[in-house]
Amino acid sequence: MSKETRAELSETDGSKKLEDENSLGDVRFYPPLYTQRYSFAAKILEKHDAKWVVDLGCSECAIVRFYREVPSVQKIQLVDIDREALDFNKNRIKPRPSDYIFKRANPLSIEIYEGSATSLDNRTIGCDAVSMIEFIEHLYPDILEEVEENVFGRLRPRLVVVTTPNYEFNSLFPGELRFRHYDHKFEWIRSEFQSWCQGVCEKYSYSVEYTGIGDPPLESQEVGFCSQAAIFTSSSESKPSIESKECCYCLVAESTFPYKDKDTLSAEETLKSEVSYIINLLTSNHRSMDSDQSCFCVQKDDKEQMEIPVDHLMTFSRISKLVKTDDLKKFLHENGYQLTEDQSTLIIPLEDEWEDRYHDGSEEENETDICVEDSNVNFYEAATSCAIDTEEIWD
Missing domain, CATH: 1.10.10 (Arc Repressor Mutant, subunit A)
Known part of the structure; x- marks a missing residue:
């Protein structure tokens, strides 16, 4: 099936949404796939010792639960164009009671911005990591090109993490073959995704590593992961060549976390x-x-x-x-x-x-700090095993 045919199918069958990958029949994921994706991205940040991450297309901001536990991260900026969703979920970035008890060794600030990923806000210049988790498939091709130029050509972080649906995996879902959500503008097979990634690397001097999230059943290994992922890295020490004096994003909320070495x-x-x-x-x-x-x-x-x-x-x-x-x-x-x-x-x-x-009245505060008594328990396991929010997990 061609990309054009798949796009037409999505437009004509938009009412038949696949919003929950965990309730589509025979294929089930545990922990839920969206928590696996967030955990995956957080582990990549930790592996690369990222200190400042910008998450584009943050939606309900749930990824912050994972990013704020990465020891090296000191600044998190969440960006999305959906102001209503940001306002509704802005309390997610507040420190929990346990954050005042077990203070971080490093400072941490979190900011939520209403803004477009195609625009360069001067407050994001200097970040060393950008994540786009299940985001690019919501963009029309011309908008994706602008985002690509903004991220890889202008911001130029040393690390970019991208995940997107693997269309080949959709054949395992019951019913007719279709996109997973009505708002997806495309869903790539693996060769298409890797072709896009190689184009980015050649144009902007990045290297890329391919992997994925959501293992297929043993009898269907040929379809690949449910979500395909790319980890872009740049060895260049050069700073972004384009400087912006424009604050084109609207600040929705911000939080500063307490930090102090307990030994002091x-x-x-x-x-x-x-x-x-x-x-x-x-x-x-x-x-x-x-x-x-x-x-x-x-x-x-x-x-x-x-x-x-x-x-x-x-x-x-x-x-x-x-x-x-x-x-x-x-x-x-x-x-x-x-x-x-x-x-x-x-x-x-x-x-x-x-x-x-x-x-503090937030619904999610006990997700990780009450589920485990020992503060040294691996936070990825705690966050995935105790996640109980009602976020739409199709994104």
Whole structure:
């Protein structure tokens, strides 16, 4: 089937959308394919020690959950033309409570911009990485050429990560062969994608490595990955030759993350952080703690409260390595925590006021920091295993 025929098919059958690659029949992905793509891009940034990344076509901004965990990254800029989607999802870039407890060793700022990928905003000049995840297939050919020139010819980052649907994989989906989403202007087979990539390399002096995301079934290896990917790299040390004095993007939201090496914290600051974290962990999971006989919920004066023995807090090495039991009781009392009369048990009211003390109200805050107790757990595994948002996963 020619590219022209496929384009006509997409235009005439746009109502039959394939928006969820995980619910199309026999082919299923776990973790969901969109989380695999974001995890893949984050790993590439980490591998190349990227410090400043611009994500074009960020849509619901969910990729920031993965990028902000890359240790080397210090600036993330998210760009999309859909202002409504950006406004709706702008709280995703806010620091979580755990970010104040386990502070980064490096600074991190995140910015969301409404703007076109065809335009060069001077605030993006100097980035060392650009990602375009399931983005280029939404562009008409003439617009894609402008984006190509803007990214590879003007911004000239040393690293560019691109993923796009592999049309050959669509034959495994039930029903007639068609594009995966009504807004896709094209979907390339592997030879077409690689031809485009080679053209980019020849024109802008990049090299490219091909891979993909979403393994095919064992009996259908010939169709390749569900999403094909290209990793462009440039060894050139030259800076972008074109300078822009124009701020053509509209800033939607920005956040600055706390950072400070924990080794520089005072003993009291460290203890305060650890106690807050453990209490937050226990209270956040109190509904499922029936098997834990150490902590229990009780009703008092028509209000639910959780009782945590101080001795139980001491079973956490995060706390016991910092303080003795009597000193912990003194610390809790001096810092306004409610204790029983004999100071043996910590009392936590399970009400809105307590939850507000630890939560900022965002729906996604507990995706990674409550699912795993150990902050050193691989963040890619945590982010994919605990992802529960309702993002449209066709993009």
